[in-house]
Amino acid sequence: MVKEYFFEETDRTNAFITRLDLAMYEETGGPLEGKGIAVKDNISTAGIPTTCASRILAGYVPPYDAHVVTCLREAGAAIVGKTNMDEFGMGGSTTENSAYGPTTNPHDASRVPGGSSGGSAAAVGAGMVDMALGSDTGGSIRCPAAFCGIVGLKPTYGRVSRYGLIAFSNSLEQIGPLGKTVADVNTLMSVIAGPDPRDTTAYDRPYTHTPSNDIAGMKIAVPRRILRRRCGPCCCRACAHCYRKTGRCRCRDADLFHSLHGLCPCCILCDLYE
Amino acid sequence: MVLENDVEGIAKLADIHIQKEELAEFTSRFNHILEYFDILDTVSEGEEGEADLVNVLREDEVTPSLTQEAACANAHETEDGHIRAPRVM
Structure with a gap:
């Protein structure tokens, strides 16, 4: 059954390029059911504009979902919007190089949120969403997660399908999760990681990691x-x-x-x- | 070593407009990136090959995909169900 998700959070950091105040999700019984998730604007979303923060792609509406977006929908997530980034993921690690204006750091508006997944990190850091997707070639999830005081993971290359990711560097980049806690990051990772025949570099093994806070002996x-x-x-x-x-x-x-x-x-x- | 002349020539070939005052900055960046090749040249080539690699090509079987209409929906101009693009040369 399809249900409504009202996304009413104020965006004081300019974290979103496109936001869906009324997002839909399916009651799938999945681990993300009824959760609002933000998606970086270089990840294809059927029916939702995808700009890569560039005027070149203004008005482009993808005709298909990226593999990770299909995974989110099947897990019951409500996609509440597309987040700001450095244009096509390039141009520094600050999320200042966007055709839609810079994103600011949720903890101090005079500082940058890091980049290029700065919109996703700021949306989580500001408490607008618990989790978001970003992409990382040379630090684009890890840096903004650190700058915004949240948790981010660049998965090992091949762990997550790149099908539907508008490429910056095919042989280096990965889509990955950002979240408030390690547990949230693990939940999102377990949803998006896994084999996909449409990306031949994706591993054919399932992701089964369970995080633990027991560090004795390490x-x-x-x-x-x-x-x-x-x-x-x-x-x-x-x-x-x-x-x-x-x-x-x-x-x-x-x-x-x-x-x-x-x-x-x-x-x-x-x-x-x- | 890349010179400003080279950058101007490459920009012309790529149809990218670089302002005169940007030339020095781009030339410096080009040369900086070339220095990374010098660092890579110091890596010794190992004896081991890539014996464990396997082919991941799939069978060439037709599977359902986008309709022609959906594939052309974002095109600025179409003709007989195809995307029409401006001349580039």
Whole structure:
């Protein structure tokens, strides 16, 4: 049975490019039944305009759903709108490079929310929705999640079908979840992850992870050299605070020898400029 | 090494309009990106091949897809059920 979802939240951060004040969902008995979910505006939604935050695609209405959107609908979610982003996912990590105006950080309007999935992160950070979908090539979920004080995950490449994602870099990007809590991120991840014959890079294995807060006995790798070289003192202090809080765990220094060599092809393919 | 002349030429070929005052910035960025190739050249090539790779092509079977009408719905111009695009050359 189809039901109505009234989306009445005020958008004070310009998180949405398109919003559906009356969204519909199906009583499917799925894990997202009756939940309002925001979707980044580079993910195709049948019947809902999809702009990639660019005037080039103004007026474009996709004739089909992305695989992840089909998954959301089958899980009972109400899609409440399409979120702001850097145009086609490019142009920095700030969500200032949008034809629909910048998104601001929900915690401080004078700051950026990170990008390129800044609209999705701001919508969750501002409490408009519990969960949202973003996409990540070189930090586009992880950075805005951190900037907005929420949780975000770039899935391992192949974990989530890219069918219906308007591509920035086919061989690098993934659609992924953003949420207020690790549990929410896991719920959304379990809905969208899985095989899809329309994306031949998608794994043929189901996603069965269950998060746990039991960290006893775990070792945590700390990339101290990268922290020292690349992060400001404020970030280093925050990381040190987290390491202390892990008490029962043992933190170990780890050198990520291949991180620079991994970054180079990404910068070349995506024309990133570090 | 990329020079401003090269950037102007590439922009012309790509039909992208770059202002004179933007040339220095773009030239610097092009050269910066080329430096990443120098870093990659320092990686030693391993002996191991990619023996575990398998083909993921599917059988070439016709399956239901978009109707012609739906596929053309967003086109600015159509002709006999096809999308008509402006000349590019």
